[in-house]
Amino acid sequence: MRRTAAIVGVGYSGFRSISPDLSYKEMMYEAAAKAYEDAGVDPQRDIESFVSVAEDFNEGTSIFDEYVPDQIGGALKPVHTIPGDGIHGLIAAYMQLLTGAMDIVMVEAHSKASNALTLSDVMAYAMEPIYNRPLGANPHFIAGMEMNRYLHSTGTTEEQCAQVVVKNRGNGFLNPSAAHGARVDLEMVLSSETVFYPLKKLEISSHADGAVVMVLASGEVAEELTSLPIWIRGVGWCNETPSLETRDWEGATYARKSAEMAYGMAGIRHPWQEIDFAEIDDTYAYKELQHMEALNLCRKGEAGHLVQEGATELDGAFPVNPSGGTLGVGHLLDASGLGRALEVVLQLRGEAGERQLGEVETGLAFGWRGVPTTSGAAVVLSV
Amino acid sequence: MSLIERLGTFGDAKVWYDNIPLESEYTVGIAGERFLRAIKDRGVILGTVCPACDLTYVPPSMYCERCFTQLDEWVELPAKGTVYTFTIVTRSLDGQALDEPEILAFVKLPGAHGGLVHRLTTAKPEDVEIGMEVEVVFKPQKEREGSILDIKGFKPT
Known part of the structure; x- marks a missing residue:
């Protein structure tokens, strides 16, 4: 039978459109400290493995994994960094628990987007270099083309897409940690500039800074640590x-x-x-x-x-x-x-x-x- | 454990600025060389065929991304196709408004699984639609350099 595992602690720092008061390391430290307190664990004593998610170009630092351990309490411990989405990192941490070799593992991911002055160039550098990048187009064009085909093939309307913005920014308005919560109406979204037809300006998410940390534990350990494990x-x-x-x-x-x-x-x-x-x-x-x-x-x-x-x-x-x-x-x-x-x-x-x-x-x-x-x-x- | 102190004034919110120049070369490879040379020398579009999957790859690849077989069958494709989807780009790479919006399209070539992503030239944005028939516009032969930019784009037929 497969081992079970649960999330036993979460912590986050942010999320804000800019964060001049904290370095990325301090944001990670803050998120980690909250998560460890939430889980009731000490990183040096209890956490057996640390997984961080980061991409060198977003960080502005080559071999970024070298700069990860200290601010999450992972120095002198098993630490590794993967590029990917934060959920890839969560899955990597989960799999370590499934092996049976670990009982308490953490995962961290963060954004210091406001420090990256040329983020659009970073995104452009992700384009295929021989056939696509020479066109020199802003990579949002891919979303414009995909949206166009999606609307064409499903009959979904521009109004329906705009309604997603109204809903989500409205939900963010109720979320104290949301950087871009706002009350907008359908007309505002639809009349915002069509920047990559049919994609409109307000339909493109804006960046935010922040860090998220989760502590994961194997089944029995999770039940010892918390009365409300999230499986x-x-x-x-x-x-x-x-x-x-x-x-x-x-x-x-x-x-x-x-x-x-x-x-x-x-x-x-x-x-x-x-x-x-x-x-x-x-x-x-x-x-x-x-x-x-x-x-x-x-x-x-x-x-x-x-x-x-x-x-x-x-x-x-x-x-x-x-x-x-x-x-x-x-x-x-x-x-x-x-x-x-x-x-x-x-x-x-x-x-x-x-x-x-x-x-x-x-x-x-x-x-x-x-x-x-x-x-x-x-x-x-x-x- | 937590942060017990924070910066209190903007003047204290210091940053250190740095940048690094990045330059790279990208080897186009066996398939890329043949594909780009055919455009440069002969003004034709080549693809590779996977007989097992019945797929023709444009741009060509030396292997099938579906079944992992090495591909060695090459075909010449018509330099025309159908607009599968398109967008009208109004912003430059760094987000500045372009003087003239650019139309970019993904054009499927007849008989190919793939196609080409490129500009649509000589078309007015309001006239472009999915399903439109277009043809490749090559640069004059003496201006070609062996890159995807030897193709100027597509124009409506």
Whole structure:
């Protein structure tokens, strides 16, 4: 039988559009200190392994993993850093527990986006260098092209995409840790400039600074540490092809396959019925809808109607991004997916304040690595 | 454990500025060399075929990304295709407004699994639509240098 594991502590620092008062190390330290206190563990004594998620170009430092251990209490301990989405890191930590070699492991991801003065160049440097990068186009163009095809193939409307912005920034308004919470109406979103047709300016998430830390423990240890462990029931991740020329432009296959793996592991057959809410990547507004369909929360072309009818609002049948998502909280670079998972934990524990959902027992978090990638990761969590 | 002190004034919020020049060369490889040379010398588009998956890769690849087989069958494809999707770009790389918006499209070539992402030239943004037929516009031969920019873009047929 597979070992069980749970999240037993969470901590975060931020999230804010700028953070001139704290270095990235101090943000990581703050998030880690909160998470360790929450879990009731001492990093030097109790935590057996440390997983950090970071990407050298985002950090502005080569071999960034060298700069990770000290501020998370991991010096002289097993530490490793992976590039990827924060949920990839969560899964890496989870797998260490599954081996049986570890009982308490932590995962960390962060964003100091405001220190990266040329982030758009970093994103452009992610483009395929021989066939795509020579065009010299702002990489958001990929989202514009994908949104166009998604609308074309599903009949989803621009109004339905804009409604995602209204919902998520509104949810962020109720979230004290959201950097970009705001009351906006449909007209404001629709009349914001069309920057990468049909993608509008307000449909692109803005960055935020912050750090997220989670402490994970194996089954029995988790139950000793807390009366409310948040169980990891299923994980899944998938990369489709990186090639713009051969990828699926309509259906986010990486999300579909990530979810199939996670649902299979969790024994979930009817996600809409068996899961109570979801935190889903919404780096661009249309992505929330496309991802909902790929994650099999509804049929193709249905997500736009659901958001329009209010089914994914805080008081709807299936709330999506109660935290405010990436549009409301802010895009946290490599920590974005872990930010989604953080909200699932807070909601399941009943600690989400004004935006707290009613009776929720199971939640889904899904992270995407952003353009130009087709890289996604999913986790199903339950009380 | 926690932070018990914070900066109190903007003047104390110091930063250290640094930058590093990055320069790289990217080997185009066996398939890339053949593909770009065919454009430069002959003004034709080549693809590789995976017989097992019945897929034709453009740009060509030496292996099938689906079944992992090495590919050695090459075909010449028509230098035309259909707009599968497009966008109108209004911002430069660093986010500044462009003087003239640019239309970028993913064009599927007939018979190919893939296609090319490139500019749509001589088309007005309001006239472009998914499904539109377009053809490749090559640079004059003497201006070609063996890069994807030897193609100027696509124009409506």
